[in-house]
Amino acid sequence: MTGRINLKVQIGELLLQNPVMPASGAFGEGMDELVDFNQLGAVVPKSITRYPRGGNPTPRICETPSGMINSIGIQSKGLDDYLAHTIPYYSRYHVPLIPSISGDSIEEFVEMSRIIALEEAVAGLELNISCPNLKGNGLSFGMDEEVTYQLISEVRQVTTKPLLAKLTPNVTSIVDIAKSAVRAGADSLVVANTLLAMAIDTESWKPKIGNLMGGLSGPAVRPVIVRMVYQVAQAVDVPIIGCGGIMCGRDAIEMMLAGATAVQIGTASFLNPTAMLEIIEEIKAYLKEHQLEDIQQLIGQAHSQIKQE
Amino acid sequence: MRDFRLKVVFNQQVSQRYWHLCLDASSIQEDIKPGQFFNIFCSDYSTEPFLRRPFSLYHFDKMHLEFLYAIKGVGTKALTHYQKGDTLNVLGPLGQFFQLPKNTREILLLARGVGIATLAALAYEAYERGIKVVGVLSARTNDDLVIADTLQSLGMVIYKVTDENKTSDIENVMERLSFILKQRTIDAVYTCGSRRLTRLLQRVSSEYGIYGEVALEENMGCSVGVCYACVCQIKEKEDSQSVRICREGPVFPLEKVLV
Ligand SMILES: Cc1cc2nc3c(=O)[nH]c(=O)nc-3n(C[C@H](O)[C@H](O)[C@H](O)COP(=O)(O)OP(=O)(O)OC[C@H]3O[C@@H](n4cnc5c(N)ncnc54)[C@H](O)[C@@H]3O)c2cc1C
Ligand SMILES: Cc1cc2nc3c(=O)[nH]c(=O)nc-3n(C[C@H](O)[C@H](O)[C@H](O)COP(=O)(O)O)c2cc1C
Numbered sequence A: 001m002t003g004r005i006n007l008k009v010q011i012g013e014l015l016l017q018n019p020v021m022p023a024s025g026a027f028g029e030g031m032d033e034l035v036d037f038n039q040l041g042a043v044v045p046k047s048i049t050r051y052p053r054g055g056n057p058t059p060r061i062c063e064t065p066s067g068m069i070n071s072i073g074i075q076s077k078g079l080d081d082y083l084a085h086t087i088p089y090y091s092r093y094h095v096p097l098i099p100s101i102s103g104d105s106i107e108e109f110v111e112m113s114r115i116i117a118l119e120e121a122v123a124g125l126e127l128n129i130s131c132p133n134l135k136g137n138g139l140s141f142g143m144d145e146e147v148t149y150q151l152i153s154e155v156r157q158v159t160t161k162p163l164l165a166k167l168t169p170n171v172t173s174i175v176d177i178a179k180s181a182v183r184a185g186a187d188s189l190v191v192a193n194t195l196l197a198m199a200i201d202t203e204s205w206k207p208k209i210g211n212l213m214g215g216l217s218g219p220a221v222r223p224v225i226v227r228m229v230y231q232v233a234q235a236v237d238v239p240i241i242g243c244g245g246i247m248c249g250r251d252a253i254e255m256m257l258a259g260a261t262a263v264q265i266g267t268a269s270f271l272n273p274t275a276m277l278e279i280i281e282e283i284k285a286y287l288k289e290h291q292l293e294d295i296q297q298l299i300g301q302a303h304s305q306i307k308q309e
Numbered sequence B: 001m002r003d004f005r006l007k008v009v010f011n012q013q014v015s016q017r018y019w020h021l022c023l024d025a026s027s028i029q030e031d032i033k034p035g036q037f038f039n040i041f042c043s044d045y046s047t048e049p050f051l052r053r054p055f056s057l058y059h060f061d062k063m064h065l066e067f068l069y070a071i072k073g074v075g076t077k078a079l080t081h082y083q084k085g086d087t088l089n090v091l092g093p094l095g096q097f098f099q100l101p102k103n104t105r106e107i108l109l110l111a112r113g114v115g116i117a118t119l120a121a122l123a124y125e126a127y128e129r130g131i132k133v134v135g136v137l138s139a140r141t142n143d144d145l146v147i148a149d150t151l152q153s154l155g156m157v158i159y160k161v162t163d164e165n166k167t168s169d170i171e172n173v174m175e176r177l178s179f180i181l182k183q184r185t186i187d188a189v190y191t192c193g194s195r196r197l198t199r200l201l202q203r204v205s206s207e208y209g210i211y212g213e214v215a216l217e218e219n220m221g222c223s224v225g226v227c228y229a230c231v232c233q234i235k236e237k238e239d240s241q242s243v244r245i246c247r248e249g250p251v252f253p254l255e256k257v258l259v
Helices: A078-090 A106-117 A145-158 A174-183 A219-235 A249-257 A275-289 A301-308 B074-079 B115-128 B148-153 B170-183 B195-208
Strands: A009-011 A014-016 A020-022 A061-064 A067-070 A125-128 A163-167 A188-191 A195-197 A214-217 A240-243 A260-265 B002-013 B018-024 B037-041 B053-056 B064-070 B087-094 B106-112 B132-139 B157-162 B188-192 B211-215 B231-236 B239-244 B251-253
Touching (some): A020 A275, A061 A214, A067 A219, A078 A106, A106 A125, A106 A145, A125 A145, A145 A174, A163 A174, A188 A219, A214 A219, A219 A249, A240 A249, A249 A260, A249 A275, A249 A301, A260 A275, B018 B074, B037 B064, B053 B074, B064 B074, B064 B115, B115 B132, B115 B148, B115 B188, B115 B211, B132 B148, B132 B170, B148 B157, B157 B170, B170 B195, B188 B195
Parallel strands (some): A020 A260, A125 A163, A188 A240, A240 A260, B106 B132, B132 B157, B188 B211
Antiparallel strands (some): A009 A014, A061 A067, A067 A214, A195 A214, B002 B018, B002 B087, B018 B064, B037 B053, B037 B087, B231 B239
């Protein structure tokens, strides 16, 4: 052992100083007093929509056992404000900036991706294909193999920057969608967005979320996401970013053993605003404890352990 | 704003539903103002409660942060289990605070339920600055009006209205407000804890042309402005706009909120 531990990982062309980055929607400027963004592997701001949008009725979140449901409705100031304020704000940090894009149609995805990718400060794009396709039947883009393929291949035409496709877990076979995304040119897959869920108040007899249903996140979903990362890792060759219920270093390690090259942290930051920084330290401590020098030694190891048996 | 780890000085039940929590704040350098709140982690990464719970300051000085909280569900129940010497993670101070306009000599507070705790912080500040305070405090029961006597003992004029005495209906509260506004020279009005009373005070304050503020509550996620869970609608010229209660609020100009 040299004592130096390598935490660097590669997502397409992007070299990250460590595998820990925020999950879109659970991170933003308000956290800069608490977290030094320069310590992170990358920064992923809240999803941006083409035009300003007010978002959904309240209550927008509720608590569930070991998790929460949210239906924010992507409240956003629109693309112009994003270019004028959000991108300049993040360019003061020296870690890769990965904007998350949410379109109402394939055309909007293409238009926004083209414009945002032109910004020098932008290192790559995350395509939030878990949002509903307003021109289709209202289902998410990422629920259909064909639509996923079409969306990503069209965005692929307008930029050479790394494309991360953020998949929805609300599908019969995430492996089929994952293959489709990779065939279309995605450089990496984020597995995954939130699980469609509902909670009802037994006193008022009303749904606890203003929009009736929302996305479940937090440790309650982690076993589902670990399973999906494992399955997707068997089927595709691009790096996977595990996202769902990671609260501590060990949870991140679990995701990496299942096949993730990097991880995103969402809900954990609400409970503990410095969770991401603590997770980085805990990963380092884990590697030391297990006498490993390189984080790469962990990625996908659950697969080889099984083959060896 | 920071995530402080503070020691519990005491945490005691003060009425059937209300508890009074006092934390050692000697490590806090930040300026704290009435109307601001802290997001408190009332569990240890347990299944439930999962998220933090927001509480506004009830009283504070250089050495102590005090909260007055009502038992509502799992979070507030879990909070009662913390004892002297235990530590709590408290994130704050958060949000915008109440403004006392220049040359204010007398203010009116209209509070309902736990909203009384939020406005009490303002009452104490006004008291220290020699500003007179009149309060109309509303609750389900007389037992819920635990701090009314404390405020009264400082010389504040306090009217209690309750559901159990059938004095808390809008008409009765309206009558009290009219009486107070006719008898006294109120320079500013403040409210917290009820949408109904907020609408009432909006009407009254615009009728009398008095400056007013309201502190709002909504389920919170991050409490630092990134998740957009706790929003409310604010009038902006002809339009309305969705703003964050944890950042742009919880205190808003009374005439601006759409409740
Ligand atoms: C800025 C602010 C200041 C507050 N100040 C005080 C105070 O000084 N004293 C006091 O007793 N209470 C105060 N509250 C309300 C307090 O946060 C809730 O009563 C508490 O979160 C309830 O948690 P629970 O688990 O006991 O209840 P449950 O009903 O089981 O909570 C379920 C979920 O709903 C949320 N929730 C429920 N009621 C409210 C509410 N009124 N506001 C926000 N979220 C809610 C909880 O945080 C939790 O996520 C304040 C709320 C806000 C937003
Ligand atoms: C309040 C909230 C808002 C979110 N907003 C977005 C969003 O705008 N775009 C997106 O792709 N995912 C969004 N997500 C999903 C997260 O990025 C993440 O995929 C999910 O929460 C699972 O990770 P976690 O369990 O670590 O939170 C949001 C999640 C939460 C809790």
